[in-house]
Amino acid sequence: MPELTSIHKKFIHHWGEMGTRWGISRSGAQIHALLYISPGALNAEEIAATLSIARSNVSNSIKELQSWGLVKTIHVIGDRKDRFETMEDVWEMFRVVMDGRKRREVDPTVIMLEECVGEIRKSADGDRYTRERLEALQEFFATATDWYEQTRGLSISSFRKLAGMAGWVMKALKFDRKKA
Amino acid sequence: MPELTSIHKKFIHHWGEMGTRWGISRSGAQIHALLYISPGALNAEEIAATLSIARSNVSNSIKELQSWGLVKTIHVIGDRKDRFETMEDVWEMFRVVMDGRKRREVDPTVIMLEECVGEIRKSADGDRYTRERLEALQEFFATATDWYEQTRGLSISSFRKLAGMAGWVMKALKFDRKKA
DNA sequence: CTGTAATTTCAGAATATTCTGAAATATAAG
DNA sequence: CTTATATTTCAGAATATTCTGAAATTACAG
Known part of the structure; x- marks a missing residue:
């Protein structure tokens, strides 16, 4: 993901801003966004170059993301550089x-x-x-x-079902519903 | 609530720190904590004195809390000062x-x-x-x-019931459960 | 009106957070 | 071991946020 389109940038910037509200630094959240839309794992240099941030910032932010369990390191044989990826789900x-x-x-x-x-x-x-x-x-x-x-x-589908139940419970059984 | 006990202080300080992680300033969250444990509504001067913060900080933070809908203004007849309170629930x-x-x-x-x-x-x-x-x-x-x-x-009791259902659904119907 | 008390505004100070870049450390191929 | 490359550390710079205090504005009793 070396060349970012305007859509990529839009997504990455927004995600960066939102991240700060979730206790993740802007750089960390931007890295997460970048990895999320990257088809393959990226190494630290690529990340730094693509996002125009310092190499050390990538290192620290990756560590931050790993402490959240959001990023894991991939070792590719024949490549000394660590590569990083995030979950798709x-x-x-x-x-x-x-x-x-x-x-x-x-x-x-x-x-x-x-x-x-x-x-x-x-x-x-x-x-x-x-x-x-x-x-x-x-x-x-x-x-x-x-x-x-x-x-x-619960899986997402179970959760959906649970929401359905909630609506049903509220309507059909006339359970107490707070105003508004 | 002019005299804060050490327990009051502990609660207020912790709440202030937590507030910052929820997008509320430290002062704002501290004011909210103070109002939450105050039996009656407080005016801005009392708040400023009790928390040792500037009067203007109280004014701005109250406005912040009001924008969240967390604090409302009370007018007591015979008292020109605005008083503030937060919901108990x-x-x-x-x-x-x-x-x-x-x-x-x-x-x-x-x-x-x-x-x-x-x-x-x-x-x-x-x-x-x-x-x-x-x-x-x-x-x-x-x-x-x-x-x-x-x-x-949903009221809190309905919500509790819903949690119960979730547990039941997972166990009895062997719905898909993600690992861990 | 006038005067006093209450509140708000806001520029800059204080503080906290994030980011950078250079130096130190680690890793591994040869 | 030596040397290349990769990674981490960390002090200070840059940035962002929060707080203060003085001045301006508002509200209202007399």
């Missing part, structure tokens, strides 16, 4: 990102809430309102993580 | 954040993909692989937004 890609975000954001928050609620229960001075609020958050996170574990193994 | 809070993120991140991406795929179809030069990849992304986003619309109105 979008659903798997999404799951990998979700797992990473859970690990980095949700899990530490759950720990923090446990610690806070634990302390507040010990102190027993009657900070009732704070305790209520933190326990409500705890319950939410418990439900959310439980939910995530129940569903993260 | 965690589930609603989560939904509000999800709506905001969808609006800011998913919707523009869907548009970008439409534009790219549209152009690539017109050009018809045979960039088959890129087209395939972008269409795969499109399909994923279509499923995801459809799913979100189907389920965003």
Whole structure:
């Protein structure tokens, strides 16, 4: 993918911007976008040249992407350069990102809430309102993580079916639906 | 909530850090945390004093939170100062954040993909692989937004039931489950 | 109106993040 | 081992974001 068309550029730039909102650096997300639309694995030099970024930036960003589990290294015999590729399956890609975000954001928050609620229960001075609020958050996170574990193994088609069920459940059984 | 205990501080600081990963500034997220654990609505001066941040920062951050729909203004008769509060319901809070993120991140991406795929179809030069990849992304986003619309109105208890169904579906019907 | 309190705006300071390029290190063929 | 090439490290530059404080604006009681 040495020559980028305007469509390639558009996609890569947008993906780069979006990546920053998902905790991935712009360069990292751009590299991911490039690998995603590249038919074959690319080496670091090719990536740096194609995206006009420093070779070292590629190295660091690849490491970042690998820490997310989004990129893996390919060794081609007769080629000393490492090559990199990303998964084709979008659903798997999404799951990998979700797992990473859970690990980095949700899990530490759950720990923090446990610690806070634990302390507040010990102190027993009657900070009732704070305790209520933190326990409500705890319950939410418990439900959310439980939910995530129940569903993260579903294939995309199963997930579609589950959405269908939700709509059906809401309509046919007149389950409680929040306004709007 | 003028005097913060160490538990309050711990929660507020953690929430502030997490907020930055969700596209909300540290100050904004800290204000949100403070309002969340405050039994009553607070005015801007109280917030600034409690969190040791500039009065103008409170003003801007409140505006940011209001753009998310996370904070609303309360007018108390006989008090010229605006007071602010946030919703108690965690589930609603989560939904509000999800709506905001969808609006800011998913919707523009869907548009970008439409534009790219549209152009690539017109050009018809045979960039088959890129087209395939972008269409795969499109399909994923279509499923995801459809799913979100189907389920965003569910109450937390319905959602719990849905998770139960998912587990049941996976086990009892031996639906396809991806490895790991 | 007038005066005072409240709020907002905004330019620049402070901070945080990302990126570069040169130097150091690692890898492997000969 | 030696030499070529490939990769990583890292200090500081470049960039982006957030925050502050003073000035401008708004709101409203008297």
